[in-house]
Amino acid sequence: MRVHVADHPLITHKLTVLRDVNTPSPIFRALVEELMTLLAYEGTRGVRVEPVDIVTPVSPTKGVRIADPKPLIVPILRAGLGMLEGMVKLLPSAEVGFLGMARDEETLEPTTYAERLPDDLSDRQCFVLDPMLATGGSLTAAIEFLLKRGATDVTAICILAAPEGLAAVEKALHGREVTVVLGAVDERLDEHGFIVPGLGDAGDRLYGTV
Numbered sequence: 014m015r016v017h018v019a020d021h022p023l024i025t026h027k028l029t030v031l032r033d034v035n036t037p038s039p040i041f042r043a044l045v046e047e048l049m050t051l052l053a054y055e056g057t058r059g060v061r062v063e064p065v066d067i068v069t070p071v072s073p074t075k076g077v078r079i080a081d082p083k084p085l086i087v088p089i090l091r092a093g094l095g096m097l098e099g100m101v102k103l104l105p106s107a108e109v110g111f112l113g114m115a116r117d118e119e120t121l122e123p124t125t126y127a128e129r130l131p132d133d134l135s136d137r138q139c140f141v142l143d144p145m146l147a148t149g150g151s152l153t154a155a156i157e158f159l160l161k162r163g164a165t166d167v168t169a170i171c172i173l174a175a176p177e178g179l180a181a182v183e184k185a186l187h188g189r190e191v192t193v194v195l196g197a198v199d200e201r202l203d204e205h206g207f208i209v210p211g212l213g214d215a216g217d218r219l220y221g222t223v
């Protein structure tokens with residue numbers, strides 16, 4: 014598993030405001046989208062492109078365009094939805110599929126309650142979006158889902174991760190190659206499976222259910 018932790022003052026600054034308990038939902042939503050756009054710069058470093066010939070006002074030249082088959086973006090509902098706009102702004106030609114997952118608050122086990130993805134993902138580049146990687150159960154289940162459908166190239170983009178969750182995802186992958194791009198790796202998980210210091214419940218803060 015390749016892990017890339019973004020190290021940029023703008024990301025750290027926006028993360029600081031995001032973490033603040035006093036930041037209201039509308040600002041929180043805007044920051045998640047902005048952070049996604051910044052993380053996408055690193056997350057899409059390996060996006061497949063193909064050569065294209067164009068003519069500038071001055072001369073013919075060669076460039077690139079996003080290759081077919083188009084990348085698939087998969088936000089994990091609910092909280093991953095907050096990252097979607099930030100990603101499609103940069104990859105407007107990508108297809109979007111959805112996975113709905115909820116973590117049981119007692120057992121911390123994820124269940125999948127919705128799925129809308131192409132049946133065959135062979136040769137597709139997939140970008141999974143979820144702001145929080147806590148125990149790693151949800152991300153592992155999402156990645157397994159995509160690999161079972163044939164995906165060979167999966168990048169997960171998360172805003173915060175706990176070290177325990179990162180280790181759990183790596184262990185569950187048994188050497189299968191996946192890239193994880195992160196805004197920060199925090200200290201630990203607490204006894205309720207929350208990231209410390211973290212930012213609280215991302216879904217609730219995005220959609221105002223607290």
Ligand SMILES: O=P(O)(O)OC[C@H]1O[C@H](OP(=O)(O)OP(=O)(O)O)[C@H](O)[C@@H]1O
Nearest residue numbers: 091092115116146147148149150151216
């Ligand atoms: O690494 P894990 O321990 O699996 O926890 C992380 C998951 O928990 C949160 O979603 P949640 O289940 O709260 O659903 P929500 O997005 O609808 O709030 C978060 O968005 C991740 O999907």
Ligand SMILES: O=c1cc[nH]c(=O)[nH]1
Nearest residue numbers: 147207208213214215
């Ligand atoms: O800290 C956490 C852990 C799981 N899900 C969240 O939204 N926050």
Ligand SMILES: [Mg+2]
Nearest residue numbers: 214215216217
């Ligand atoms: Mg939640």
